[in-house]
Structure formats: C-alpha cells, structure tokens
Amino acid sequence: MLNERSLSIPVDCTECPIRHRAVCARCESDELERLEEIKYYRKFEAGQTVIWSGDRMDFVGSVVSGIATLTQTMEDGRTQMVGLLLPSDFVGRPGRANAAYDVVATTDLVMCCFRKAPFEEQMRQTPHIAQRLLEMTLDELDAAREWMLVLGRKTAREKIASLLSIIARRDASINMRNVTGSIVFDLPLTREAMADYLGLTLETVSRQISALRKDGVISLEGKRHVTVPDMQRLLDEAGDDSDGGVFA
C-alpha cells in the first residue's frame, strides 16, 4: 500500500486492478479464465465495516474504487490505523483464517473478491501468484516500517506533512497537476481518521493543518480540497530524505 510500486500499474489496462496486482503479473490469460469463476464484487457504503478483527475471513480481494482503512483498537477505545487501502490495494492473507484488523469503508467502496480456498488452490498451481503476492506484501511491510518512523519520531507538523505527501504522491499518478504546476487533491479522510493514522488527536490535526495553511505550505478550499504549491517544500516539512525514503 501507499508506495511507488503500486503506482506503476497501468490504469488503462483493465477495469479490475486485481488482475495486475495479484493474479496477472504477466497477464497470462489462461490463469485469469480460471479465476473468473471464483471472482465476485462486493459493494459497501461509507462507514460500513467490511470485516471485524478476529472474524472468519473467507475471501481475499482488492479495492476497485473507494477507500478502506485497517485499524486496531484497544479495549479502552484507543485506536490506531495501521493501513490505508486505496484502489488496487490488496486485502487478505492467504493461509490465515481470521482477519487481524477491522477493515472499514471510509467512502463508498467496491471490492473485487476471490473466495479464499480456491484462490489459495490457484496460488499453489501458479507459482507467480505467490511471487506477486510476496512482492506486494514486501511493499506493504516497507510502508508499515516507514510509518513506524512517522509514529515514533516525528512531530505533529511533520506527521501531517508526511500524510499529505503520501496522499499527494498517490493521487498525483492519477490526477493531473493543475496549470500552475501545483498538486491538487481531496483529502479522503476526516480529521479524526487522520488523527488515528498519525497517533494524534483530531484537535492537533486541525491545528497543524491550519498552521501549514498559514505558513503557505498548503492552501485549502473548504475542509478537504488541498493545493500543494511546492511539493518539495511539503517534503521538507515532512522531514523526509530528499529521495523520498522508501519511495526511491
């Protein structure tokens, strides 16, 4: 999730990203044919829970459109988002019976799913599926570890800038820059969701976004529509290495 490698998928190649991501690393059509039989789509409304942590999970799949989050919750209610699923990201763990996290749709969401048992059987028969999944999982691991640095060592302002950078990068591959060269995107998360991702409170998120706006690092139209006039400036604020760390 959330890295350059994900961005490299050609978006005009098919309507179903999972073909490229998980199944069809080399677009071999005979394997696709077999998988078509076990494939189905699921739709969720904004706010709906896809699956609860600990529940039996009999499918794997990937996001077609919309956004979902992975969160962990302590008994006293403290929550930490541990993943953000954007279109083409994969959910589910071959070999695991139960979900490890709550998966929640934060916008209307369409997922392309495969029943788990046949998918695993398919994986056993076609080696490069496992290899592609391994590659994807390593990407996710890199992203998770990158995020550990954000959570453990960055200031609130740096955390916000880091999150905005990631969303900007991710969106930049789909949306165009506007005529002035600024990067423009809509925040897909509420302030509270951002706080849960960043290990902050929603008040601090709000304050730091206001501060970045006052300092000209970003500008806002409404609450969610963000313009980044100078991407390098934002990266500097995030405290990232100039090469973008894991994204290099």
Next chain:
Amino acid sequence: MLNERSLSIPVDCTECPIRHRAVCARCESDELERLEEIKYYRKFEAGQTVIWSGDRMDFVGSVVSGIATLTQTMEDGRTQMVGLLLPSDFVGRPGRANAAYDVVATTDLVMCCFRKAPFEEQMRQTPHIAQRLLEMTLDELDAAREWMLVLGRKTAREKIASLLSIIARRDASINMRNVTGSIVFDLPLTREAMADYLGLTLETVSRQISALRKDGVISLEGKRHVTVPDMQRLLDEAGDDSDGGVFA
C-alpha cells in the same frame, strides 16, 4: 519476526534455522541439497553494521545466533528501530537490489546467507519457497502493525511492558521458567536501543523500568537480568487484549 508462529519451529531439528523457515517448509531434502551450494555463514561482532540502508544487498539470510536490529534514521539523527531480528528471523527481500534499512548487530551475530540471485532462481523453481516467504513476510507485517499501535497510542509504561512481554514470550519458548513459575530472561538491548524501538528517550525508558520494578511487576538483577513473577500482570500493564492480540 517476534510472533508465535516463529516460536513454533522445533529447535532441535537442525543447527540452521533457515532450513525450516525459508527453504524447507516441508523438509524436502532434494531442494536443500541444491541450496547447500549457495549457502555460506557470516559472523559479526557486537556493534558492527551488517549493511547500510541504500547499499547494494546481494544476499538474503537468517539469523543463526545473536541479535540484530533494523533501524531507520532521519538526517537530523532521530532514529527509529523498525525490527528486531532474533535467531531464525529472515533478512532480505527477494526482488530488491538495495537494503531499505540499516541492519546492525547488537550482540555477536552469526548469519546463514544465500547469494541472492541463485536463491531467487531456486525460489522460481520451487514454488513453496515463495509461499513460505510470503507466510513469513505476512508475520512480519502483522508484527510491524502491532508495533504501530504501540508507537502511536500507548503510554511510556505500556510501551515498556509491551517490549518486555515480547521478549519474554520469545525467550520463554527457549528458556525455561524457573522453579517458582517466574519467567526469567536477559534484556538483549541497551536502554538507548529500547528507546529507539519504543519511540522514547533513554531517560524515560530508565524511569519506567524503575517504576515497574518499584511496583513489583518485574524485578531486576543488575541492569539487564529480568524476572517476571506474573506474566498476566505484565500483559495487563502492556494494555494488550487478554488473548494477546496478534499472537492469538
């Protein structure tokens, strides 16, 4: 790394854990034979760097004995440990040319390595190697995400208790409980390394360890030798679900 699945490897089965972890999920000896040819051992002294982030990495391998850490560092020197490698843990990413993190030996360290290119070739030919690596990587991803909750939402005291729990669990599979039922182990990390793992300062680590000692949650002999009289008490202090979260 750092989870129950790792613990399930029978320790008396061979002197080289990688056979079980990465290569020989089902102990098929013909595959082992071929890998023997590309296998070699490397030794490091405490404090030595195994590889720097960004450097070319032409091997994969696993820890035979000793402890290594994975760390990320910002330009201003802030560092975050993103992984702790104990015996049998795997290092390296098939398909990646360069190391993503600094890998440092914190104790004297022996690693069992495979040259990367032939290992990858082997992986292509024997599908269950990729499947085993996928399983291991998913374990690491779970551990990383579990740690995101620790970094983002837990208090200093809970962080220390979480780290001690993980080390205790991990060691408990190797070391015996003593006659009274207490769990006993040596801390493999300095206070500073613990701080880097937990996103704290070394002073806070020291203070919280003292506090846990005063409150009878642990007792210390010297600086490093820890006794946990009541494991459940420690887990409660860590704020973990009673089922142990990801370890369940």
Next chain:
DNA sequence: GCCAAACTTTGACCCAGATCAAGACGGCCC
C-alpha cells in the same frame, strides 16, 4: 428553507515525556 447531526476550528489549561544536568555503577585496560 430549516433543523439536526456530523465535522471542524479555536481557545485555555494541563501533564506525560523530553531535555538538561549531575552522579553512580560497572567493566576493562594499564
């Protein structure tokens, strides 16, 4: 068009953990 609910901003105050500073406790080399 109005109301209610959800989301967001801003202010005032507080506290957990950082920072700064000073010793204490080993080991290890001479």
Next chain:
DNA sequence: GGGCCGTCTTGATCTGGGTCAAAGTTTGGC
C-alpha cells in the same frame, strides 16, 4: 588498584501535544 569510558539512574525544569470546552461550518433529511 586506579582511572576511564560506556551505560544507567535520578532530579529539575520545560514544552508539545493532550484534554476540556465552546462555537462555527457543512451536509442531508424533511
């Protein structure tokens, strides 16, 4: 044994971000 260096502890103080509170804004239902 003595001195030195790395590690650890403890104290005093400071501060970034949390908490509590209130009010502003947007959205959707009727």
